[in-house]
Amino acid sequence: MGRDEKIRWGILSTAGIGINHVIPGLLKSPHAEVVAISSRDGGRARAVADRFAIPRAYGSYEALLEDPEIDVVYNPLPNHLHVDFTLASASKGKHVLCEKPIGITAEDARRLRSVPDGILIGEAFMVRHHPQWKRAREIVRSGELGEIKAIRALFAYHNVEPDNVRNQAEIGGGGLLDIGCYAVTAGRYFFEAAPERALALIDRDPGFGTDRLASVLLDFGRGRQLNFTSATQLVPAQSLEILGPSGRLELEIPFNPPADHHTAIVIDKGESLGGELARREILPACDQYTEQANAFARAIAAQEPLEHDVADAIVNMAVLDAIFASERTNSWASVQS
Incomplete structure (x- = not known):
């Protein structure tokens, strides 16, 4: 190209x-x-x-x-x-x-x-193209945190509009398909693996029938766990933490950072609990949607492979299927990818 x-x-x-x-x-x-x-x-x-x-x-x-x-x-x-x-x-x-x-x-x-x-x-998933996610994975891969064992995520907003597609269960509405999928993607991106099983606690809106609050635990094997909460009727909030035996990494605005403002990654080795001893890396402003478009253009031009293809997307859907299966059975559900 x-x-x-x-x-x-x-x-x-x-x-x-x-x-x-x-x-x-x-x-x-x-x-x-x-x-x-x-x-x-x-x-x-x-x-x-x-x-x-x-x-x-x-x-x-x-x-x-x-x-x-x-x-x-x-x-x-x-x-x-x-x-x-x-x-x-x-x-x-x-x-x-x-x-x-x-x-x-x-x-x-x-x-x-x-x-x-x-x-x-x-x-x-535009987040995978943002420099803050790439830098965070670089830090994880470096071993600075030790072998990461726990990822914690939260993504919430407040929307009770009946006509909004997110509140229409029959066409795929609900929090897990809308924003819980970002947490699933985060776990797979940073663990660089697929989870083996899922356990979910889900509250549904009595009128819409959609999942409005979900707390999920994903087992990635070898003691690695992702736990996250997604919500469509809570105060807007988001967070993402990655923890290993040697340190903790936090993305301050992990999912929808403003395109015109810098982002920050905090690395804490445990002595400071976010205080003066924590290291804070600042990344310049970036439009992750532009980065997504650039990456897709390079793949179309065969300048680089498409990092996340249909097979990858199917795995993400299989994880979400397991979460809903856990809700139905009130027990652990295997991921059938």
């Missing part, structure tokens, strides 16, 4: 994550050009296209997929439509960056194994 060569993107729907984060991130990338956007509401598509100076607006998702000048589709549709429209995009010869979760179950996600050779499918 030359310096001036750009990947042409089509945006499948006017979802908030795209408008507020992904499109602005793409527009900052020297390797990306947003050429089209679609919506079931043609007027809505045109309005968003005008806002971002996107050349073409379509009044249906299918019309966008027929556009021969699109190289890659970004798919932020509701969760239950992720696999269907990813497959439809791939059948038109287009690569796909699909919002997380890539499906609603592992069985659903396994359908993506039928994608034609040469078509790349990525799951949009």
Whole structure:
């Protein structure tokens, strides 16, 4: 991919994550050009296209997929439509960056194994492209913390809007598929392994039927554990800690750090408990959505492999399946990846 060569993107729907984060991130990338956007509401598509100076607006998702000048589709549709429209995009010869979760179950996600050779499918966990995550994993790999044994994570927000897709159980709503998946990804990213089993305590909204509060324990074997809480009706909060026998690492804003503000990693060897003896590494401001776009462009251009592919996404869904299985049986559930 030359310096001036750009990947042409089509945006499948006017979802908030795209408008507020992904499109602005793409527009900052020297390797990306947003050429089209679609919506079931043609007027809505045109309005968003005008806002971002996107050349073409379509009044249906299918019309966008027929556009021969699109190289890659970004798919932020509701969760239950992720696999269907990813497959439809791939059948038109287009690569796909699909919002997380890539499906609603592992069985659903396994359908993506039928994608034609040469078509790349990525799951949009933008956090894995942020320098703070990469630096944290570098520290873990260095052995400075010792062999890490425990990861603790929290991700919460407050949303009780009945019409919001996150509160509609029948289309894949709920906290675990929306934000608990980030904690699962964190465990797999830093342990560099898949968990063997899951234990969950889940509270569901009596009206929506969605999981509004979940506390989960994942067993990664060899004494390694991830415990996390995800919540959709608590005060907004997030945290991520990684602990080993020799030190503790904390990412101060692990999941959605502001693109225009620096991030920080705290390394504590136990003497200071976060006080003056702790080391605080500052990383410059970074738009993780731009970094995600750059990485996907390099993979499409075969400059580097796609680090997290469909097989990786299926494993993440298998972990989430095990969490829900634990809820149903009120016991440990094995991860069937």
